[in-house]
Amino acid sequence: MKIIVLAKQVPDTRNVGKDAMTEEGTINRSALSAVFNPDDMNALEQALRIKDANPDTEVSVLTMGPPRAEEIVREGMFRGADKGWLLTDRLFAGADTLATSYALATAIKKLGVPDIIIGGRQAIDGDTAQVGPQVAEKLSLPQVTYAEDVKVNGDVLTITRHIDTGVEVVEVPMPCVVTVTGSAPACRPRNARRTMAEKHCEVMQLSVNDIDGDEQQCGLSGSPTKVKAIQNIVFQAKEVKRLSADEEDIKSLITELQEKKII
């Protein structure tokens, strides 16, 4: 079995000090250390558990970022992943979730679609939770989000999802995309022998060309999202509406949000 873990290097927003934001309201990356996105760590653990139970599984890490993001691939290997790739190219820079998921999906097509694509629910820098589901859409694969536990049962995955009212157990055929929540088990520590062995290992790098990508859909040019400004908002909800999960309620919510130009 093959598993690709989607992981992202993010500024460590959990330890935000005074210098975390620039005066212009953007993130001051030099003041924050770069870390393996926490939810992606939970996803890696799920992949490694599947490998523990099925030793012939190959776990790979796929990440996109500047050259130093190769640390993410190595970090994954220190903890048990077999290999990994770094998508890095100036043309990938400035990507929003649409361009990011395009790049990731295109790379996965090129590398060969594995049995499971798994990533964290969301990254702590953008908090969008969009990339996983978009990758699934672009690859026309079924997706399960908010996973807390993933087990292989023959050709299907049995997944425990963390939902507001409790947990939900679902089955999904493979290949599929799974996103994992931060409430899933924490990732195992680095392994001493693996860390010593792989500390300087070469990380395979892929450019837009290498994955036969369309430059127009990558990076800034493929990103319709434009950040206009960042504001500090304190939530002050005046009324609460409870909606059920049926079609009608969801439709009315979307209509309302569209009317108020929120989406």
Place this chain on the structure above:
Amino acid sequence: MNYYSDHPELKFHLAHPLMKRIVELKEVDYRDKDQYKEAPASLEEALENYDLVMEIAGDVAANIIAPNSESVDEEGPHLEDGRMIYASKTFENLEAMNKAGLNGVSMPRRYGGMNFPIVAFSMLSEIVAAADAGFQNIWSLQSCIDTLYEFGSEDQRQRYIPRICQGATMSMDLTEPDAGSDLQRVMLKATYDDDEQCWRLNGVKRFITNGDSDVHLVLARSEEGTRDGRGLSMFIYDKRTGGVNVRHIEHKLGIHGSPTCELVFKNAKAELCGSTRLGLIKYVMSLMNGARLGIAAQSVGVCQEAYNEAVKYAGERKQFDTVIKDFPAVYDMLTRIKAKLDAGRSVLYMTARYVDIYKNLEDISHERKLTTEERQEQKKYSRLADALTPIAKGMTSEYANQCAYDAIQIHGGSGFIMEYKSQRLYRDARIFSIYEGTTQLQVVAALRYITNGTYLDMMREMDNGDFTAIIEKYADAVEMVKTFDSKEVLDFLGRSLYDMTGNILLAQMLADDASRAPELFGKTSRVFMRLAQSEVERCYAFIKTFRAEDLEDYKNV
């Protein structure tokens, strides 16, 4: 949080100049590099590897073991049908250490080990102990494998070492109800079973740390009719063969997570390790020296944690509109803790380096003949290691107690409340100056080197001029005690001489560290020097005014 990288003092000790020689001996021309991907190809790479692995341990300690420590302390292990079951979070700790691959640390790579020096193993022990001293007992008992490696047959090495490297646990079964400090009185009976061609063990062991482990080293009487240490041999008992049950788990003041078991051996099948009759006089001595260094590491770890707790509280707590760390009475206590911590660490890692050099030369001597220089080197470091071990164990274990005491004092009333960690450190530390040889026994072990001038030579060799006065005072004190020409007086004044020895040596070692890293140790080495000077004066005054007839005042009061 990381229990390694948060404390730059640790990295400093990994970079000591002697590490070059240690790595050279440990890696023998870096011969493992082509066969094992994790093996280093240079000194720099070996040091980088140690650093990386320390960081892993520091992560596990800070993020798994330390957060579990309170629950482990409360729950403790329990007994179920003759088996010891760890506290539930202890299993989590063990699993994390296994996943991190932190087992078989000192063993050669061909058996699945990491081939790390004792310095690195000691540092791992310190890091784990800072997070949870009781768990450090369980984990660091893997070092019993050093004794099996040293004295066991090749067949035994191949059968046992890989299991330890995979995370099997160990224990050393020495103590019995009537044989504590005096191990010559061990009675557990070993008889040879001719039909099954194996040894059988019968009897009771008591106070056995991690006594329900997977692989035991057992001291037993193989020579019927003997009554002293020369009738004792060392055996390996594999739990999978059965025959040993846990009868009782002790309720203790501290280190609750570490199970202390009473074991009943009923015809338990065992195999001999090494030769008969050498069990106590050779093998256990080797085992104990390693274990004593382990307690020194455990003690230093607890000093560090006591310091962390005290600094945190003293920096937050305000009284009279002032954070209490700004009061002289409080910063004096805080700094003393740090000075003892730094000095304890200096002697711990110096001892570990000496052990590394001589043990590795010994290991090499099984492969090829040592050169004359190498034999001299081995002899020198073996003597230094043997002399420093009782100083390291005695001094650091007393310091752990003092530092934990002061940490509570700095907390004031809150320190007496169970919600704060200081009380656990205080309870845990209490055993350090007792097990693996009480401080009083460390004094006995050190007396030999006090009277034969080994320590004095070490002091004079390290003296840069700053220490001449107190060294001469020490030499004078030793001579004064010798002129009594009485074993009883020597034993009685031994503690004073020991305290002088320990204080001077530690002050010198810390001063040496400070000369290479003044930013880390400049202040504390000066503070420790003052502390040492006052201790030396105190002991000197006591010895100077002592008369042989004074002993009577101490008897039957």
